[in-house]
Amino acid sequence: MTLNDLKEFWGKPTIQNELRKTLYMATAGVVLGLIGPFDSYNLPQAFARHLYWLSLILISSLMSGPLARGMFPPMIRAGFNPLLGFIVFAFAMSVGIFPFVIFNEIYLASPYGVTWDYSLEFLRYVGAWDYVEWFGQVFVLTAVLIGAISMIHKAVQKPGEAATPAPTQAPHTAGQNFLKRLAPNLGDELLCLSMEDHYLRAFTTKGDQLILMRLKDAAVELDDYPGLQVHRSHWVALDAISEARRDGRRILLKLKNDHEVPVSRSYVDHLKAQGIL
Template sequence: MTLTELEEFWGKPTIRNELRKTLYMGAAGIVLGLIGPFDSYNLPQAFARHLYWLSLIMISSLMSGPLARGMFPPMNRAGFSPLLGFALFSVAMSIGIFPFVIFNEIYLSSPQGVTWDYSLEFLGYVGGWDYIEWFGQVLVLTTVLIGAISMIHRAVQKPAPATPSTPLPGPDATTEVAGQKFLKRLASNLGHELLCLSMEDHYLRAFTTKGDQLILMRLKDAASELEGYPGLQVHRSHWVALSAIREVKRDGRRIILQLKNDHEVPVSRSYVDELKEQGIL
C-alpha cells in the first residue's frame, strides 16, 4: 500500500470510514479474546478476556485517526517509503497504547482494585527489562494487526469501473481528441476536467475536479497519452493542467504551484523555463 492509501484508510475522518475501521478492529479484538495472547488467557472469565482486548483495540482505533493525519502527509512529502512510513506509524501507535497496557496489568494484578499506592508499588517492583519485553510484545502485535487490517481493507476494495470507450463531450473536435487516450482510463464519475497527476511508488494518482483515482502506469507514459491537453510536467513526480493553477508561491528558492483543489505541487528547477514560456512565472 502507498502512504496515501494508508492515510486514507487510517486517517480519513468520515463516518463511513470510521465505521469500517471500527468493524475491522472489533473483529480483531474478538479474535484476540479467543486466542488470549501474552498470558491474557489466564483471565478467569472469557468475558473479561474479550473485554480486555476489545478495550485496547478500540483505544487503538481512536488513536489511529489523529496519528495517521499527523504522520502520513509529511512523510509522503518527504519521500518516505511506504514500508518505513508503516513502521513509524506502528511504533507511534504502540507508544500510545502502552500506558493503557500497563494500567491493565496493574488492574489485573491488584487484589483490591487500582489504588495510587499499589500503582507506585507495582511500577517500582517491575524491572526495566519487563517494560522492554512488554513494549516489544505490544509493538509486534500492533504491527501485525495494522498490517493485516490494511491488507484486508485493500483486498476488499473493488477497482474503479473503466470508462466506456465513447467520445468525450466537448465544444469542438480538438477538445474531443486532446488527451482522450488517457482520460478514458478515468472512472466515469470523475469527469474529464483533469487537474494534476502525482506519482506514488509505481502508481499514478490522477486528480480531477470530482475526485481522484490510482492508475498503474508511469508519469512519462501518461504525459504522452495527454498530448494536446493543456498542461505540462513541472516535477519528475508531478504533471499539472494549466487551468488548475490558481497561484504561484515562493518559499525561498522553491517554487510551489497552488492548485484550485488546494493541492500544492513543487516545481523542479529543470522545468522553470517551460513555466516561463507558458507565462505562468
C-alpha cells in the same frame, strides 16, 4: 500498499470509514480474546479476556485517525519508503497504547482495584528490561494487527473506493505567464512582439493584440518560450522566422505572416550564435 493507501484508510475522517475501521478492529479484538496471547488466556473468565482485548483495540482505533492524519502527509511529502512509513506509524501507535496496556495490567493484578499506592508499587516492581520486552510485544502485535487489517481492507474494497491519487499539476505551457494575457481566440503560437509607445503589440498566427506592458517584462515571462529579443523594441519567436535578409546596412527578419522585424547591431552576434544569420 502505498503510504497514500494507509493514510486514506487509517486517517480518512468520514463516518463510513470510521465505522468500517472500528468493525475491523473489533473483529480483531474478538479473535485476540479467543486466542489469549501474552498470558491473557490465564484470565479466569472468557468475558474478562474479551473485554481486555476489545478495550485496547478500540482505544487503538480511536487513536489511529489523528495519528494517521498527522503523520502520513509529511512522510509522503518527504518521500518515505512505504515500509518505513508503516513501521513509524505502528511504533507511534504502540507508544500511544502502551500506557493503557500498563493500566489494564495494574487493574488485573490488583486484588483491591486500581489505587495510587498499588500502582506505584506495581511500577517499581517491574524491571526496566521488563518494560522494554513488554513494549516490544505491544509493538509487534500492533504492527501485525495494522498490517493485517490494512491488507484485508485493500483486498475487499471496491474499485471506486481506492485511494484518491494526489492531483496532478496541469502540464506547463512554455511562456504561459505571458500567453494568458492574450485573448483566447489568438491561440498560443507567438510570432513576435513590438513596442508601440507604452504598449506592446503581440502577434500570433491568428491575429494581434495591444497589451499595456514593457517589452523587458514580457521577455521575462517568455523566458522558456523559444524566442529572443532582436531589437530594443522587438522580440521574435524562433520558429516564426522564415528568412533573414539585408537591406543595405540593415538586417531584417521576415516572419511567417510576412511581417518584417529589424535587427539592431547589438543583437547580431546573438542571432549568429543561434544560426539564424
